[in-house]
Amino acid sequence: MRDDLLTTTLESTEAKPILPVGALIGAAFFGGALAVTIIGGDNARRLGRSNKDFFWVLLGLAAGIATLAIWALVLEPDGFARSNFRILNRGVGFAIAGLFYMVHRFAYRAMQMTGRKSPSPWVPVICAVLAAIVLQSTILYFFQNTMPSL
Amino acid sequence: MTSGGMPLEELEAALLRDPFNTKLRLDYAYRLLDAGRVDDASSQFELALKADADSPDAMIGLALCQHRSGNDSDAISTYQRARNLSDFGPNAELEALLAAAQSSGPKLSVIDGGGSVVSMPVAVQQAVEFDDVAGMADLKKTLRLQIIEPFRNPGLFQRFKKKSGGGVLLYGPPGCGKTLMARAIAGECNAEFQTVGISDILNMWIGESERNLAAVFEQARSRKPCVLFFDELDALAYSRSKAASSSARTIVNEFLAQLDGFNTDNEGVLVLAATNMPWDVDSAMKRPGRFSRQVFVPPPDAAARAEMIRMHIADIPVDDLHVDAVAAATEYFSGADIDGLIDLAKERVLADILSSGSERALQQQDILDALEGVVPSTMDWLKTARNLVKFSGSDASYKSVEKYLKGIKRL
Amino acid sequence: MNDNSEDLRSAVHEISELLDRHRLASARAALERALPQHPDDPELILLAGWLSWYEDDAVEARRIVQRILQMQPEHREAQYLLSRIEFGEENYAEAERLLIGLLKRYPESPSLYASYAEVMLETLNTEKAEQLAVEALRLDPQNESALNIHTLCGFVQSGTEEQRERLQKLLREYPDQTQTTIRLIQHLSDNGQTKEAYKLSKELVVNDPSNQGLVEFATTLRRASHWSMLPLWPMQKWGWAGSIGIWVATVVFFRVADMENSPLQPYAGTVAIVLIGYVVYSWVWPPILQRLIR
Numbered sequence: 001m002r003d004d005l006l007t008t009t010l011e012s013t014e015a016k017p018i019l020p021v022g023a024l025i026g027a028a029f030f031g032g033a034l035a036v037t038i039i040g041g042d043n044a045r046r047l048g049r050s051n052k053d054f055f056w057v058l059l060g061l062a063a064g065i066a067t068l069a070i071w072a073l074v075l076e077p078d079g080f081a082r083s084n085f086r087i088l089n090r091g092v093g094f095a096i097a098g099l100f101y102m103v104h105r106f107a108y109r110a111m112q113m114t115g116r117k118s119p120s121p122w123v124p125v126i127c128a129v130l131a132a133i134v135l136q137s138t139i140l141y142f143f144q145n146t147m148p149s150l
Numbered sequence: 151m152t153s154g155g156m157p158l159e160e161l162e163a164a165l166l167r168d169p170f171n172t173k174l175r176l177d178y179a180y181r182l183l184d185a186g187r188v189d190d191a192s193s194q195f196e197l198a199l200k201a202d203a204d205s206p207d208a209m210i211g212l213a214l215c216q217h218r219s220g221n222d223s224d225a226i227s228t229y230q231r232a233r234n235l236s237d238f239g240p241n242a243e244l245e246a247l248l249a250a251a252q253s254s255g256p257k258l259s260v261i262d263g264g265g266s267v268v269s270m271p272v273a274v275q276q277a278v279e280f281d282d283v284a285g286m287a288d289l290k291k292t293l294r295l296q297i298i299e300p301f302r303n304p305g306l307f308q309r310f311k312k313k314s315g316g317g318v319l320l321y322g323p324p325g326c327g328k329t330l331m332a333r334a335i336a337g338e339c340n341a342e343f344q345t346v347g348i349s350d351i352l353n354m355w356i357g358e359s360e361r362n363l364a365a366v367f368e369q370a371r372s373r374k375p376c377v378l379f380f381d382e383l384d385a386l387a388y389s390r391s392k393a394a395s396s397s398a399r400t401i402v403n404e405f406l407a408q409l410d411g412f413n414t415d416n417e418g419v420l421v422l423a424a425t426n427m428p429w430d431v432d433s434a435m436k437r438p439g440r441f442s443r444q445v446f447v448p449p450p451d452a453a454a455r456a457e458m459i460r461m462h463i464a465d466i467p468v469d470d471l472h473v474d475a476v477a478a479a480t481e482y483f484s485g486a487d488i489d490g491l492i493d494l495a496k497e498r499v500l501a502d503i504l505s506s507g508s509e510r511a512l513q514q515q516d517i518l519d520a521l522e523g524v525v526p527s528t529m530d531w532l533k534t535a536r537n538l539v540k541f542s543g544s545d546a547s548y549k550s551v552e553k554y555l556k557g558i559k560r561l
Numbered sequence: 562m563n564d565n566s567e568d569l570r571s572a573v574h575e576i577s578e579l580l581d582r583h584r585l586a587s588a589r590a591a592l593e594r595a596l597p598q599h600p601d602d603p604e605l606i607l608l609a610g611w612l613s614w615y616e617d618d619a620v621e622a623r624r625i626v627q628r629i630l631q632m633q634p635e636h637r638e639a640q641y642l643l644s645r646i647e648f649g650e651e652n653y654a655e656a657e658r659l660l661i662g663l664l665k666r667y668p669e670s671p672s673l674y675a676s677y678a679e680v681m682l683e684t685l686n687t688e689k690a691e692q693l694a695v696e697a698l699r700l701d702p703q704n705e706s707a708l709n710i711h712t713l714c715g716f717v718q719s720g721t722e723e724q725r726e727r728l729q730k731l732l733r734e735y736p737d738q739t740q741t742t743i744r745l746i747q748h749l750s751d752n753g754q755t756k757e758a759y760k761l762s763k764e765l766v767v768n769d770p771s772n773q774g775l776v777e778f779a780t781t782l783r784r785a786s787h788w789s790m791l792p793l794w795p796m797q798k799w800g801w802a803g804s805i806g807i808w809v810a811t812v813v814f815f816r817v818a819d820m821e822n823s824p825l826q827p828y829a830g831t832v833a834i835v836l837i838g839y840v841v842y843s844w845v846w847p848p849i850l851q852r853l854i855r
Contacts, residue, residue: 005693005696007661010686024801025804047685087812090808106687109717110687110717348575348587352578382584384582388582391737391738393581395577395581397578429767429768430582534770537766541766541779
């Protein structure tokens, strides 16, 4: 008998189904790097592994802020059009979405195999996009008004 | 309120005043029964059961009505239900009927290898012919060509190199007369009809179920000409790929062995089976020489439904009722559904009579009103069959279902 | 053995066999005949519990199980049924607690390990599910449910050679079981062999046309293998990554077309119209097709 297997796993941290991959992509497309990080963080929370995935969330946030900094301090002063920011933010967002997909791939596969349904992504994605827009504006304002352009 | 020795008329008047008094109704029903008005009594007992489904007195009364109108099998089943209720008190007449049923019926003794005796109860039933089955002219024509004539004139079919051996599987929605049709086939073939259900075969001892099955086949061989009919074949020959228990698999293996062995000595014996779920029957059972001929028994057609309705209303007061119109309105209804519908309509009339105090006949509108709350029980089966046809591709087994579904624009 | 206990054993056998064959109405009729004769027999009552469970009446099944557990708190089968009820009702922690309790008393039961692995897999604890499935197979290398769960774990964690090996073992041991076919379809589908997967799924539906889950499964595969889905091949093959690829290609195309003296400039309008049409098609057509097929 393997005693180590007969210890409870679910009492403290019962994993809930995570948001579908489409939620990551939707957040990346409409909200960019910060929005997709919020969705990835929410998925980590649903899986009961916030601590384990803390590094990845931090990495996502750092990538999002770095994107804003590069835009505000380097590209915008060089005369790049605003539409380029959206493309850049989206591109970084997709990269972070891929990262979170790989980190949580086991859960996506398990749900696919067992037929367990994901919750509806609409409300979390809209909230994440709105939160990201507010965050982005604040961070951009900070960079544009308090930091000298490079 | 106690009815004591009240005359029937006074009881009726009392019931009109207090129609929900079950005790009074039961008293009235028993008095009707004593007076020989069995049908009227039966309706009253059914109304009493509607008010109190667990009334043993009402159930016993209904069983007595069924017994006295010659429907002993229903009487036994109703009485057995009554026996399971609290406050049940035995009824001498029905106890005697039950005892007689349990001890009656021919028994076949099969000597096994060790010399012990296996006793097989056999259900032998009275003859029915196609004329006794309402409507379904197309199906009867198919059955005559595919089953009855090859059985009666094997030589003719052999001369035309037309294969006629093997069993026949009747399948279709529940309650649409597969069993009755099987009995009619036996009648048309002038053969004895021997029916086998899963309870006749299943036995808790290892190997005993297979021996029961072998005994059934052996018995059929000894009774030529004979129609051996397996009801609910899906339960008996349940698909081995779906069964969890090993016993389900061994029964199928024995069944296959019997059918194959049987094939060499099948003259004078026709193996028929019926199922509501042909997809649950082991696929090996449907191979040539076994149940390779599969006949779809659809829900009754308009002519059959009209005939059933006529039979139901034959002895009751009816006014302004166009049977064909009612038949047209009951598309996809099974025989059992039509029974239920007419019963519901009768109940409505009775309730109306009891509340208004004036007697009237059953009218077409009563049936149409009753129809509103009834969904034909065949619909679920037809939906499932639709999946079957859509995904079975070139499989010819379900072509007749496909044709039927296309005909009713459900595909 | 007296007649009464033989009657009881006979009834239990018949009802178990009927339940095994999913003849629920016949099983209910047999139970209605047998229970009044033996109202306190736990085995018979347990069968009533399983019947209610199969009939999707979890409330009644739970009531029945609790009645047995009042009579015999340690009743193994009743506790197992209760764990299935908890699992079905998504009370996973309770299902786990019951299964651990059972495994401590019956540590040599591969089926219990497989059931526990199923709970772990459902709750996305895939590593533990894998370990439990391995333990179940150590106890009985041929156990069907353990093999099935083990294959599923392989699908979740690797998706490569290991997945194939496990599936092959399942196919060797239980080639004609429905669950094996489902695993095979998942494997084919994973590998982009949609047509083959659809072919197999058709067989599943023909074997069990009343199973709506299987019908949906086959319908989705039929849709995926339909000729009209060919233009959406990148998305079918690579999923969201395919969509992102198309987006990147679009951005690059229009950036280049936007450049001065770009040779792509004359085509930009046509490409834009085609692209809008393609996006609309990818959104609108698949659900319409699914509906048409259904």
